[in-house]
Every structure is written in C-alpha cells, then in structure tokens.
Amino acid sequence: MTDDLAWETLAADTAYTCPGFDVVHEDVRLPDGTETDFDYFHEGESVVILPFTSEGAVVVIEEWRQAVKRVNYGLPAGSMEDHDDDPETAVGRELAEETGYEAGSVEYLYSAEPANGYSDSVFHYFVAQDCEPTAEQNLDFNESIHVETTEFESLVERVREGELRDGRSAIGILYYALFEQ
Structure with missing residues (x-):
C-alpha cells in the first residue's frame, strides 16, 4: 500500500x-x-451470524426490508451497539434478539467492507454452533422477522439461483462454503 x-x-x-x-x-x-x-x-460495524443448530440445520430469518419493498431471506445480523465490548458480544445479543436462539460456541469467520467506495460499513462474520431456541425473541421496534431452519446446501442453492439476494448473507454463506466446509 x-x-x-x-x-x-x-x-x-x-x-x-x-x-x-x-x-x-x-x-x-x-x-x-x-x-x-x-x-x-x-454505518460502522455490524455482525452477521451463520448459526447452526445441534442437528446441523441453519437458523435463518425472513425480514421485511422497506428499501426494496419485499421480504428478505437470510442470516441474522445487526449493528454493534455502544455497550458491546467486541463483535462476539454483539453476536450473542443479535442472535438471541432476532431469533430466540443462543449459541453453544461462536467462532470468527471473516470481515468484509461491502461497499467501501461510498460507505465505511464493516461486516464481521461469525459461525455459531449448537444453537438452541432458549431465549425470547426481542425485536427492535422497526423489525418484522420470522425464524425458521434450513439445510446449509439449500442456502447455497438459493444464492446460486438468485433467490437469496441479501448481499451480506450471501457473502457469509459463500465464504463458508468455499473455505470452511
């Protein structure tokens, strides 16, 4: 440089x-x-979580996105807040708030600057293992989210077919498929 x-x-x-x-x-x-x-x-820093249940399914969300006027299918994610000590703390908070799931373990995966030509956004990707629905979903006032589980291969196929269009989710899914699986 x-x-x-x-x-x-x-x-x-x-x-x-x-x-x-x-x-x-x-x-x-x-x-x-x-x-x-x-x-x-x-925008600052955010976390994106690829959460696997103990049975190997992936916890995914459907969320209304007003900017594109449709339901978005993808991974739980959210901004780091002032009281988050580090990105891993934000992972636990966001996963529980958006999905009601809590992770047995969390591992860092990757960080990306998705649009650094016009934004300072940074996405920190994490894999959460042994996720169980033990928490209460606690959505922000402006979140409309449904939670479900699916197979990882189904997520890769949805990206391939253009059905999963959320860029931050696609990056995490494809990174995991390419380098970690």
Missing part, C-alpha cells in the same frame, strides 16, 4: 443523521493537489 494514493481530509461534518446511519460530508485534497468534496454513508 502506498501513501501517495491517500486523500487528505481538510474538514468533515455530519450532513444528515437518523437511527442506523449518518451521511458524512468531507472536504478533501487529492494526491495531485486538487481540492474537492466527498460524501459517504457512515
């Missing part, structure tokens, strides 16, 4: 804020000396 590609941030402010994300406006100087501006979507 070379520093001669780096942009210099001259000033920054939050142009817009709402629950879940901000839009940040920066005045920048490019490597050739040109001064311009740059806006990006600030």
Whole structure:
C-alpha cells in the first residue's frame, strides 16, 4: 500500500443523521493537489451470524426490508451497539434478539467492507454452533422477522439461483462454503 494514493481530509461534518446511519460530508485534497468534496454513508460495524443448530440445520430469518419493498431471506445480523465490548458480544445479543436462539460456541469467520467506495460499513462474520431456541425473541421496534431452519446446501442453492439476494448473507454463506466446509 502506498501513501501517495491517500486523500487528505481538510474538514468533515455530519450532513444528515437518523437511527442506523449518518451521511458524512468531507472536504478533501487529492494526491495531485486538487481540492474537492466527498460524501459517504457512515454505518460502522455490524455482525452477521451463520448459526447452526445441534442437528446441523441453519437458523435463518425472513425480514421485511422497506428499501426494496419485499421480504428478505437470510442470516441474522445487526449493528454493534455502544455497550458491546467486541463483535462476539454483539453476536450473542443479535442472535438471541432476532431469533430466540443462543449459541453453544461462536467462532470468527471473516470481515468484509461491502461497499467501501461510498460507505465505511464493516461486516464481521461469525459461525455459531449448537444453537438452541432458549431465549425470547426481542425485536427492535422497526423489525418484522420470522425464524425458521434450513439445510446449509439449500442456502447455497438459493444464492446460486438468485433467490437469496441479501448481499451480506450471501457473502457469509459463500465464504463458508468455499473455505470452511
């Protein structure tokens, strides 16, 4: 990596804020000396969980996504909150809140910057093993979620066929299929 590609941030402010994300406006100087501006979507860090039950099934969710006006099929996921000590803490909280399942063990899988041309989002992927429905689902006010289980091979097939369109879920499923299975 070379520093001669780096942009210099001259000033920054939050142009817009709402629950879940901000839009940040920066005045920048490019490597050739040109001064311009740059806006990006600030979301921060999130966790995405590939949760396996003791029997080997995968816990998945169906969730309404207003931006695309349809039900999204995929993996449980959520933003890290201020009180989360680390991503693994967020995994336990998000898994229980969204699905009512708790994991026997959790292992880090991978981290991705899914859209680093216009966002600072980071997704930390984890595999949760021996998940059991021992908690109470505790959804946020703006979440509409149904929980079910399926076979891992079915998830891979849904990605292949274009039926599972959630990008963050597809990355985790395909990474696991390619490198971990």
